[in-house]
Amino acid sequence: MTHPKLTLVDHPLVQHKLSLMRDARTPGPDFRRLLREISLLLTYEAARDLPLKTQTITTPLTDMDAPVLACADPVVVSILRAGNGLLDGVLDVIPTAKVGFVGLYRNEETLRPVQYYCKLPTELSDRLVIAVDPMLATGNSSAAAVSLLKDAGATDICLICLLAAPEGVECMAREHPDVRIVTASVDSHLNEKGYIVPGLGDAGDRIFGTV
Numbered sequence: 108m109t110h111p112k113l114t115l116v117d118h119p120l121v122q123h124k125l126s127l128m129r130d131a132r133t134p135g136p137d138f139r140r141l142l143r144e145i146s147l148l149l150t151y152e153a154a155r156d157l158p159l160k161t162q163t164i165t166t167p168l169t170d171m172d173a174p175v176l177a178c179a180d181p182v183v184v185s186i187l188r189a190g191n192g193l194l195d196g197v198l199d200v201i202p203t204a205k206v207g208f209v210g211l212y213r214n215e216e217t218l219r220p221v222q223y224y225c226k227l228p229t230e231l232s233d234r235l236v237i238a239v240d241p242m243l244a245t246g247n248s249s250a251a252a253v254s255l256l257k258d259a260g261a262t263d264i265c266l267i268c269l270l271a272a273p274e275g276v277e278c279m280a281r282e283h284p285d286v287r288i289v290t291a292s293v294d295s296h297l298n299e300k301g302y303i304v305p306g307l308g309d310a311g312d313r314i315f316g317t318v
């Protein structure tokens with residue numbers, strides 16, 4: 108398993124919260140809160156290369172040349188449904204981000220994504236586009252969503268996923284080696300139904316209580 112642009116966030120807070128999320132006994136409200144908190148921490152890594160410029164500001168004590176962002180507003184794209192569990196955490200950190208949605212579900216037999224919705228901001232080029240989906244399993248859903256973003260003009264894309272399987276990382280390396288991936292874990296493998304092992308189960312069902 109390799110991807111030229113994969114960042115594994117091994118921060119102790121992220122790892123601790125992820126372990127709580129993996130635990131099958133963790134109730135839905137806690138699961139949702141933990142995902143939002145981790146999302147905020149993963150966003151720091153996704154936004155690490157945003158450019159800065161200097162602007163003169165006046166503090167209560169003096170003038171100073173202060174660093175401020177020098178880029179167009181980033182875009183965050185939630186891959187429905189489970190991506191919505193990460194969305195608010197990204198917006199907590201980047202409140203000026205524009206928001207898009209790509210609706211995809213995975214056919215349980217073929218493990219191929221089926222698209223049912225797409226609504227994106229008009230301007231995607233020359234800005235950071237952060238796609239969010241908690242699970243990168245076969246990688247088919249994220250790869251399809253990223254292709255859609257590229258077709259719509261995105262040039263600088265980062266995928267935030269809570270958990271990845273080696274198969275999903277390989278899929279992204281094959282289809283989108285230019286797209287950065289920020290994740291909290293690359294797990295062992297996929298089971299025969301395409302679920303990440305040890306994983307955390309079905310992210311969408313645990314977020315929205317649809318088990």
Ligand SMILES: O=P(O)(O)OC[C@H]1O[C@H](OP(=O)(O)OP(=O)(O)O)[C@H](O)[C@@H]1O
Pocket residue numbers: 186187188189190211212213214218220240241242243244245246247248249275301309310311312
């Ligand atoms: O890498 P893949 O093999 O494509 O699997 C990962 C996809 O599966 C899950 O979505 P799901 O189809 O369960 O839809 P949901 O978000 O509506 O629950 C998950 O949120 C990813 O989108």
Ligand SMILES: O=c1cc[nH]c(=O)[nH]1
Pocket residue numbers: 189242244301302303304306307308309310311
């Ligand atoms: O383990 C998995 C794989 C796909 N989708 C999930 O929600 N969980």
Ligand SMILES: [Mg+2]
Pocket residue numbers: 189309310311312
């Ligand atoms: Mg699901």
